[in-house]
Structures are given as structure tokens and as C-alpha cells.
Amino acid sequence: MSARQEVEEYCANLREILAATRGLDRRDFIKSVGGTLAGWTLATCPGASAELPITVFGFGGVWKKAALKAFGEPFTQKTGINIAYQEPYLFAKLLAMHQARAMQIDTAPVQGEEMYQAERLKMIMPLDFSVIDRSALDPRQLRYGNAVGSHTLSYVICYNKKNWPGENHPASWADFWNVEKFPGRRALRTDELWTVEAALKADGVKDSEFYPIDVDRVFRSLDRIKPHIKTWWSDNSLSQQLMEQEEVDIIAMMNGRATESIRDHHAPFEIVWNEAICEGGSQGWIVPVGCPNPHGAMKFLDIVGRAESEAAFARLIYYGPQNPKAYDLIDPALAKLLPTYPANEKVAHMVDFSWWADNLPAMQRRFQLWLQS
Amino acid sequence: MTAIAGHTTAPPRMAASSRQRIIPALLLMPCLAWISFFFLLPLALMCWRSFAAKGYSFAAYTVLFTSPLYTKVMLTTVKTASIATVIALILAYPVAYVLTISGGFRRALILTFVFIPYWVDIIVRTFSWLILLGDNGLINKLLMATGIVHTPLELLYNSFSVLIAMVQILLPLTIIILFGAMLRIDRTLIAAAKIHGAGSWQAFRTVFFPLSLPGVYGAGLLVFVLSLGFYVTPALLGSPRQTMIAQTIMVEASELLDWGQASAAGLVLLIITTLIAAIYNRYFSLDRLWGGSDA
């Protein structure tokens, strides 16, 4: 069996599972994937064990579990290439390895302004389309040229349905800022990028006039909301905790975590998709220059971008697939909770990371000083 | 000088004595190599980077000392670390004392309880504070159920929550250091105090306590230096106002990729720590306090 056929078979299989478990929750999906994988044997792939392993550099926790389930395990089963997982992903580490000419990572999901940095520093290997099946990918997934776009996330407003059960609930950043109309305990992220974007939206800046960012205007807007923020969260699981324990009434957080808390842990919150601060497909898997196993890494990239893998990943972590074909495999009820769902994408605000790539350090310092005083 | 004299008058002895000096030096080599490789080399690299990254200048240090952000973070760090250290010492002291005067089984039991939290991951421990101290947390629920308060107390995201969690993390170590120091106090001194008229409390106050002070100072120094580096706790349990230097260094290094700035901040922190240790040693050393001849 050729490698191509292997992947085809894997995709077909995954499609079946996705269809069979459509509408069921995450746990059932994981069980089905596991059950099917157990049936596959390495015998279909002779000489597999001789292959070098690849080192995947990713985030920890739920993200790691999702990545291993959706891409890692099927990849190893079909190619016989073992995966060594390193966590947590930190672009700084990747950069350090690159500068020390000691790259130990074969592939990593690079995002946002990091992609621009990586490009500038020539850290990324060109994609090998003799291994990666271009036809399985959406052109938008290849917007950066050398990365395979995988998923997208958004910074969204979530409000407690107990406080605002009816139609009159916070529905925009202006509402988040409007403490008279929507009183309640609020939480924002300590990370400058998301909060700065939100502050400008709250101040009514149109998307067409958004960049370059008017920094003074940002801080004027931030000054207005600051006294009303009960807590600034710095860690994703902390944001979930705040929501699940109902420690706040309105919180801005990453959509995947919010969905997990709402769907799987029954937090009484609702996501506002209007003006979601969206990454807009800036995440992509890359193969860094000088890595130990580029060929194995390319094989991995051939799998991650496919509709089936993306759908599986979305089922597990609720981030939006960049491959629109994935939506054919996702239950519409879940699809509506993903940032790239057409209706959500239409009302979202897209971040321009090229501006941030140049302005991040200065903004960060100013923001932190503002935040800490 | 003696070596030169030895060389001219009695070469064989000179050979023997130089061998005597070489062998210990050789035995030290692995240790020195280890220290150089894992400690001195990275340190030197850090030092070099703090200058080199900004075009061989003091630019990084200028930022450090002129930026209001760093000044503020540094002050917060020192303040938080000092308070945490003092609280940890006060809480650890009685436990260490009880450990010292208990025998076999009771000692083992207390030690087990002291160390149980050590087996739990620091992040998990920090998160359990969130559950305990939140608006809907155990403590507030209890207070409201019993009618002591009507609106939840603000127990989280302030210096209170940061300190309580830091102290909890620091306690086992503090207890162990104090216990170690107290074990070294000669117990017959207590007997001597008692037979010469001191009751238990007086014996403690006049003999045990003063003799335990050097241990308290030593533990205080170590715990303080450790607290300077706290990162997870203030990030999760504090407000941005409680930001400590380690968080700022982490942001410089991992988000802003400004390793020069991070190195400079790290080095300054190291120098401050070393200075504190030196001052400490100068003024709180046992020898100086009680009439050492090396004063």
C-alpha cells in the first residue's frame, strides 16, 4: 500500500467515526477514535519501526490531548513514525534553538506575529508538496506560503445567562465597556494584544480605520474600563475557573476554552460572536530549518491540514478549522460554536498581526505599566 | 617562598609536597567543571548577552533603572517576598519547635503532614486556593451561610491571596530548615536552664529562642531569596498590581523575545540577592553575635 493510500484510508476511517458520533459529545468521540485505532495494526506498514520519530512542539493540557488524538495517534498508526511531544510550546524556545543551530523540533504550530518573525529570520522550511497533498487543502490554509494553516481562535465576550436571560444581554465590546447598562463583575486577559484590540472596538473604531492602531486612544478607552475589572486573568484554565465558579458575570476569553466550560462543564454562560477578536487563520504548522526529521514532519503536515483531521481537532478542542470542508463533517450545533463558522466569521474582527509584529514590545511595556499602576 | 627554598635545598621534598597539592586539586576538577559548565558558563553568557543584545551598551540597564515599570515591579517583589518570609517564619517556628521536642512516632507523623502538600503540583495547589477563596468559594459560602457577612469578602486577586498561597508553598521548606537548625541546639542547655531555676517557658525564652535565632535568620534568607522568584502564584492569584519580577523577566524572555533585557533584569536580581546574603552574613552571623574571635 502506498503512503498516499494509507492517508486516504485513514481519512475515510476518520470520516466514518465523525459521522457515527455526530452530535455526541467529546468523550464518545474520543472512545470511538480509540476503538477504531486499536483495530489497526502496524502490519499494514512494513518496516515502519525503522522510521525516525518526529518531535512535535505544542501546547500542554487539553491542547496536547486533542492534538495527539486528532493528528498524533492516527499519524503514528498509519506511518509507523513515532511522535515525541514537547510542551509547552513557546516561540522563544524555538527561536533559541534556531539561533543556537540546535533545532530539535520537527514541527510546531506557530501563530500570529510569531509567523512574521519566523519568516523574517528564515526559520521556516519550504513545504514539500510531493509529500503534502495540496488538493486536500483550502488555498487559504497556505496563505503564508510555508505553513499549513490548521485552526483559528477568537477572543470572545461571554456573559452569565443568569444575569441576562433575555434578549437584552451584552452583545458588543461597547456593551462590555458599558457598566451602567450592564452592571456586573468583569474579567479581561492580562495579555496586551487581545485587550488592546477589544478596547479600540469598544471605543467604536471601524475595522477599516483600525490599523495603524491609535495607541493613545487605546489607553483612554482602557482607562474607562479599568476600575470595573474585578480580575485580570493570565492563564486559560484560570479563565475557565472564573466562568465555572461564576466568579464573574462577564468575561472575555478564548472561544475554545469558553465552549469547553459551557458544553462540557455546564457553566451557565453564553458566547457573543459579534465582534469576536479573531486570529483569522494566522495559526499554521511549520517545519523549522535544520530540524532532525524534515521528511517525517512533512508527512505529519500532510495530515494536519486535512478536513478530517481538522474536524476531529475541532470536536476535541472547539477551535475553528481553517479548512472549510471540515464543516461538512461537523454537527451543525457544534459548528455554530466555532470561530470560522461563516456566520461567526462574518461578524468577527480580524487581527492584523503584521502591525503587531512591529509594535508588540512597545505596546507590551506600555500596557503592562498601565496595568500594574 | 617556602616552595622556592624547598626547591633549592631539597628538590625531592618539593616534588612530594607539590604532588600533595596537585592531587586534591585533581579531585576537585570534576566538581569545578560541573559548576563551571552548569552555573558559571550560563551566567557569563547571560552577562554578555545583557550588554551585547543592545549593541554593546548599558541600554538594557538604563531601561531597568529608569523605567517606572521595573522600579515598581522590583519594589512589589521585595515587599511581597519580605512579608511572605516573615509570615512563613512565624508560622513555621512553632511547628519546627514541636518537631524538635517530639520523639519518633509523633515527629514522623508531623513531618508527613508537613510534606503532603509537596506531593501536589504547585499549579494544582494554587488552583485550590481559587476554589477556596473565590466569591463562591468555600470560605465565603461558609461566612455567608452563617450570616457573618452578607456580600462575599474580596479574598482573591489581591496581596492577601498571593501571600497566603506563597506562604503555603514556602512553609514545608521553612519548617525543615528551622527544624534542622533547632536540632543543632544542645538540649543539655535547656536542662541547664531548668535546673538553675527556669520554668519551661523561661527556658525557652532565655535559652532556646535566642539560640534558635541564627537558624531563623538563615531560614529567612533562603526563603526570602526563594520568594523573590515566585511566578505562578502572583500570576494566578494576584491582580496585575502584584506582578513580581520573575513574571516580568518571563514576559521579556518568552513573549517579547528581548533576551538582553531579560538577562539584565535577571542579573540585577542575582546581584541584589547576593548583596542581601552578604549583608546578612555580615550582621547576623553567629560568630559575630556571640564574641567570635574572627570579628
Place this chain on the structure above:
Amino acid sequence: MEQSAVRTSGARVRLRNLSKSYGAVVAVDGLTLDVPAGTFVSLLGPSGSGKTTTLNLIAGFLTPDAGDILIDERSVADVPPHRRNIGMVFQSYSLFPHMTVADNVGFPLRMRAKLSRDESRKRIAEMLALVQLSHLKARYPRQLSGGQQQRVAMARALVSRPRLLLMDEPLGALDKKLREQMQAEIRNIHRSVGTTVVYVTHDQSEALTMSDLVVVMHRARIAQIGTPRALYEAPANAFVADFLGDSNLIPATIVKTAERECAVRIGNRAVIAAPPAPFAAAAGDRAFLFVRPEDMTLQPASSVQPQDRSGLVGTVKELSFHGDVFKLSIAVGDDVLKAKVAREQCGSFEVGRQVVISWTPNAARLLPATSDGASSSESGMR
């Protein structure tokens, strides 16, 4: 002069059937002892014989398992150490390292007697004068020599004029010269203050020179109580005989007992006259014949006619010089006897020579062979 200022009357101390065990180890076993007021009594015994335990029981650091302690006829069972009004000198002095000499000495005054500041200063000065340390009162213990620390410990123990002073091997850490000097000083101080002293030592010569009364302890029990001289001259059993000074303990079999004299056989050789046994004995019993080496008379065999040889005949095995005396080891059959001769007599005894050994009947004693001390390996080779 200042003697009257520091003088107190000593306490009478009585131990009644005192016992203490550590788990399975019996440290003190049914001890009964009466220490008259003002007496200097030594507890003497080999390591592990229970001396420190006894002292700690008197001090109150340990609670007895059984028995009672009476100080001045009052039981102190319920009195904690700090209320027993005892002074104590520890083996390692246990001076408070964080206090000056004056503060160390003044400690019991601060804890005990609520004296005016002037009064305590006067008392401290008196005490320091008594131990001749007035010039060092501002020093810390670590700045003192061993002998000076020892004296500070004495001063601290005595400053509140306790009626009982306990000392646990207080000179153990000093060299021989200093020890002897301190022994004399302690005696002097005892004489001037008049307190009762219970003094623990495992050094027999120290006990003999210093004490009014010596209590020899052996395996948690009292082996004998007596004045130093009585113990030396009339040990009650082989252990005491052996533990105090040099001695010959010759295994013997009683041949005949009589009121004023009895006869014993040594090995299967001579039958010798001995004083009557101080214990119940019958012909055929085994016993030890005890003679101090200095009580032996030696004559070269060549100078004595065989028919005049009333004593034992042996061969000189070893000869060692000890300044004032020579010590000889003499093989008699399977036994080796010890003898001491004055320096000027020694010329006639060389290694290998045959000698005749004799002693006056009064110099010998019969001791029971069953004494548990006789077989003790730790004391057998003295």
C-alpha cells in the same frame, strides 16, 4: 572571710529503692542511698552503670519508675527540676553561649531569687571571686579555656546557694594536670560553701581523693558504699576490689574454715593461711584471695632456703618503671600476680628470676567467687 558569705547548709539526700528503665534496659535498679547533709559523695562506676541516670533522677530530668527521692526528708516526686533548688555542673559545662560569663553566672539569680540588681551584682562578683574569674566576666564562653569554662559552670551552679550540687563527670574534658588542679579547687569550694555534693565519675582515683563517701555502682546497682579508705582496704566483693586500684584476685578453694583463720588452696599447689571469710563459706567452696600488689613482699628465691619458703614461688615475667615504684608481673603456675616494690629494692629482681612472694595475713582478704563483678570482663583486667 568571704567563706561565710557563700556558706549554706547542705541538704540531706535520700534515695529509696529507686528504679529506672529505658525500654528493656534497666539503668537503675532498686537504689537505696543516704547522703548526710554537707557530704561530698561520689558515684563511681564503669560506663553504663547508671550514674548519669541516678543524677538525672535526682535533678528531676527523669521520673523514676519506682522508688522515691527525699531532699531534706521531703519527697520531690512532684517537684519539677526548676523548683528543686539544685545546682548542677554538666560534663560539657553547658554554658549558655549567647551570654557573657557574668550573665551565665547570674542566670540562676534572675530565674530564682528575685534579688535587687545590686544584690545580684554583688553575688555574681562574690562567686566570680571564689572561682577566680573576676577579670573575665565580660567574655563569652567560647573565648574561655576549658578550665575557665569549668569554673564558670561551678560559679553558675553555686550562685543561688543551692543546698545540693550535682556534678556529672565535670572534669572529663580536661587534661590530667588541669584535672588534678581542679579536683583540689572543687574540694576547696565544697569546703567553703558547705553544700551537699553528688559527684559522678568513672575515674577511681578522682573519687578516692575527693570524696567523703564513695558509692561504687555496677550494672545499675550499688556494689558497695563506704569511705574511700574502707573501700580500698576492705572491698566487699571482687568487683570493688578490682575497680579501685590495682589488685590481685587469686582463684582459691577453701580447705578449712575456722573462727580466726582459714586455709585456702591456690590452684593445686600450696595451702595458705588466710583471714576468716567475711561471708558464709564452707570447706570446698571457691573464693578469691585478694591482696593489694603493694602489700606483697618479694624475696629472691636464691636468698631463701627452700624449707623457709612460706609463700608462693614464681618467675618474674615483666618489670615496669613507674617513677616511685616498680611494678612486676610474676607467673605462679597458671596465675599471674602483680606486685609493687620500692625503687631502691628493685635491683634484685630481673625478668626470668625466681622470687618468693609472701604477705602478712592481715593484708589478705577472702572474697566470694559468686560476686557478679568477678566475672565481669570490663573490670577483670585491671
